[in-house]
Amino acid sequence: MPFPNQLTEQKIQFLLEKALTIRRSIIEMLIEAKSGHTAGPLDMADIFTYLYFHALKHDPKKPDWPYRDRLVLSNGHICPVLYAVMAHSGYFPISELKTLRKFGSKLQGHPHREFLPALESSSGPLGSGLSQAVGMAIAERIDFGKTSNKQIVCFLGDGELDEGQNWEAIMLAGKERLQNLMAIVDRNNIQIDGFTEDVMPLNPLADKWRSFNWHVQEIDGHSFQAIDQAYTQALSVFDKPSVIIANTISSKGIPEFEKKWEWHGKPPTTPEEITIARRALGIKG
Amino acid sequence: MQNPSQKLNPKLFDKDIEQIPIRKGFGEGLVIAGDMNKNVVGLCSDLTDSTVMNLFKDKYPDRFIEMGIAEQNMASVASGMAAMGKIPFITSYAMFSPGRNWEQIRTTVCYNDRPVKIAGSHAGVSVGPDGGTHQAIEDLAITRVIPNMVVISPCDAIEAKKATIACAKTRFPTYIRLAREKTPIITTNETPFEIGKAQLLFAPKNDKRAEVGIIATGALLHRALKVAYELENEGKMVKVLNLSTIKPLDEDIIWKLAHETGAIVTVEEHQIAGGMGSAVSECLARHYPVPIEFIGVNDKFGQSGTPDELLEHYGMGEKDIKIAVQKVLLRKK
Numbered sequence: 001m002p003f004p005n006q007l008t009e010q011k012i013q014f015l016l017e018k019a020l021t022i023r024r025s026i027i028e029m030l031i032e033a034k035s036g037h038t039a040g041p042l043d044m045a046d047i048f049t050y051l052y053f054h055a056l057k058h059d060p061k062k063p064d065w066p067y068r069d070r071l072v073l074s075n076g077h078i079c080p081v082l083y084a085v086m087a088h089s090g091y092f093p094i095s096e097l098k099t100l101r102k103f104g105s106k107l108q109g110h111p112h113r114e115f116l117p118a119l120e121s122s123s124g125p126l127g128s129g130l131s132q133a134v135g136m137a138i139a140e141r142i143d144f145g146k147t148s149n150k151q152i153v154c155f156l157g158d159g160e161l162d163e164g165q166n167w168e169a170i171m172l173a174g175k176e177r178l179q180n181l182m183a184i185v186d187r188n189n190i191q192i193d194g195f196t197e198d199v200m201p202l203n204p205l206a207d208k209w210r211s212f213n214w215h216v217q218e219i220d221g222h223s224f225q226a227i228d229q230a231y232t233q234a235l236s237v238f239d240k241p242s243v244i245i246a247n248t249i250s251s252k253g254i255p256e257f258e259k260k261w262e263w264h265g266k267p268p269t270t271p272e273e274i275t276i277a278r279r280a281l282g283i284k285g
Numbered sequence: 286m287q288n289p290s291q292k293l294n295p296k297l298f299d300k301d302i303e304q305i306p307i308r309k310g311f312g313e314g315l316v317i318a319g320d321m322n323k324n325v326v327g328l329c330s331d332l333t334d335s336t337v338m339n340l341f342k343d344k345y346p347d348r349f350i351e352m353g354i355a356e357q358n359m360a361s362v363a364s365g366m367a368a369m370g371k372i373p374f375i376t377s378y379a380m381f382s383p384g385r386n387w388e389q390i391r392t393t394v395c396y397n398d399r400p401v402k403i404a405g406s407h408a409g410v411s412v413g414p415d416g417g418t419h420q421a422i423e424d425l426a427i428t429r430v431i432p433n434m435v436v437i438s439p440c441d442a443i444e445a446k447k448a449t450i451a452c453a454k455t456r457f458p459t460y461i462r463l464a465r466e467k468t469p470i471i472t473t474n475e476t477p478f479e480i481g482k483a484q485l486l487f488a489p490k491n492d493k494r495a496e497v498g499i500i501a502t503g504a505l506l507h508r509a510l511k512v513a514y515e516l517e518n519e520g521k522m523v524k525v526l527n528l529s530t531i532k533p534l535d536e537d538i539i540w541k542l543a544h545e546t547g548a549i550v551t552v553e554e555h556q557i558a559g560g561m562g563s564a565v566s567e568c569l570a571r572h573y574p575v576p577i578e579f580i581g582v583n584d585k586f587g588q589s590g591t592p593d594e595l596l597e598h599y600g601m602g603e604k605d606i607k608i609a610v611q612k613v614l615l616r617k618k
């Protein structure tokens with residue numbers, strides 16, 4: 001018998017299928033909304049699927065369950081992937097995904113917890129999510145010391161690391177040795193104005209985090225085995241915060257859009273683009 | 286005369302009135318708030334002694350976080366702590382918090398609706414010698430404009446202490462404005478305080494109708510009271526309100542004062558644009574328009590000098606308040 005949370009071949013197959021479903025939902029949401037971001041949500045679909053359908057301690061029927069892990073989305077613009085995994089894991093009806101960015105929707109263009117209280121935080125303006133996650137980790141340590149078994153997970157974009165506030169938070173987390181804190185960086189190498197290394201070079205990125213006293217892992221962000229191994233290892237680090245730099249292919253799943261920074265901040269809108277996107281993901285219609 | 290129901294300092298108009306920095310009241314209040322609720326935590330950006338958070342730090346070292354010189358991080362870390370049930374107080378100079386970190390306060394605290402309490406010390410030009418970079422005279426404008434935010438500007442150390450204790454009990458993001466300099470003690474422990482309520486501190490004898498209303502906030506309230514006292518001796522009928530909560534605004538007491546007097550002077554150590562006077566005029570323009578004169582900084586930056594020199598230079602001295610009263614009385618129909 002495998003351990004309950006062991007990543008079996010069968011489970012990987014399940015996650016692969018689920019991730020495809022999530023990508024299909026993302027692209028249908030974007031087509032319907034006629035605005036929003038394509039590249040990031042698609043390239044983070046595997047990691048979000050892994051977390052929501054395998055690793056995260058959460059209860060979609062009791063979003064305020066006090067012992068849940070906390071997931072902070074700092075790069076709020078990739079919210080279509082968050083909304084998709086939340087809907088598919090049961091936080092709200094899948095049919096509501098089509099309301100993305102529409103008036104009165106729970107699914108605001110950038111996440112707002114007043115409209116969707118199951119969110120841990122509102123976000124959009126870049127660079128402030130990690131600070132909030134650091135605050136959660138410190139509060140948890142004040143209350144429970146090292147006996148806490150909640151994990152605070154913060155998602156960041158790579159371009160977002162241009163923001164100075166991140167480095168204030170990285171510095172504080174290193175100083176405080178927050179072992180219950182994990183950052184996951186979407187290293188897709190693109191941002192709105194171009195490739196990250198042209199706009200504002202980040203390399204050597206792993207060395208930067210390491211020098212601030214973080215435990216650093218660099219992985220293939222599309223391999224469930226690699227994601228699982230890194231996540232499990234990060235949980236076992238007991239003297240410092242942990243970062244997983246997930247190397248991803250922007251717009252993963254639609255080869256025509258992949259690795260093109262132009263797809264950072266727009267949805268497929270022309271009939272040709274919509275056809276390309278749907279065909280790549282095997283969506284009929 | 287002093288309003289007896291407010292139980293003010295009996296030495297209010299004496300030369301040897303006791304003076305204490307407003308920020309000290311905050312520091313003492315925070316310790317009491319911490320005694321009352323273990324979820325109260327303190328965060329500071331490398332200014333622990335000068336914001337008087339050291340009192341809290343010494344008593345509750347495990348509930349104090351030294352943030353280093355990083356106000357933006359501080360605001361958002363506080364938001365995260367609040368998400369886990371804490372009531373964080375964050376302190377720095379007002380110029381840096383809520384100045385430097387305004388967007389973090391707007392998005393991660395107020396948009397998230399988290400009960401973070403921002404104590405901005407060294408507000409106003411009376412910081413003095415440090416000069417214009419350190420003189421926050423825009424902080425009321427930039428905080429009161431944010432939804433969900435409560436804004437309090439206490440008039441003395443005793444009121445600051447009460448405001449600190451009171452705001453720790455609410456679920457609202459709150460800004461408390463503090464001054465550095467020693468400030469005359471106007472109120473006593475018995476003076477009523479409630480967030481959102483202004484108090485009538487000075488009124489004509491025998492319930493006579495007042496001909497002008499002065500609305501003041503923060504450290505300048507004492508100067509406004511002294512002017513009212515002088516005017517009373519000259520035979521003028523004056524009322525003085527202490528408007529310590531700028532938001533939510535006590536609209537009732539303000540329009541009733543306008544209705545009674547038909548002439549208002551606002552007094553604050555802040556830019557005229559966007560501050561307490563603006564909040565009062567927004568209220569009166571809607572409910573009961575009357576002539577208003579504004580005492581405050583008129584679209585200028587501060588500079589080095591003594592507090593008295595600077596208050597005179599920027600038109601916030603007692604003589605300026607008196608002139609404003611004369612002007613508004615002339616404008617009154």
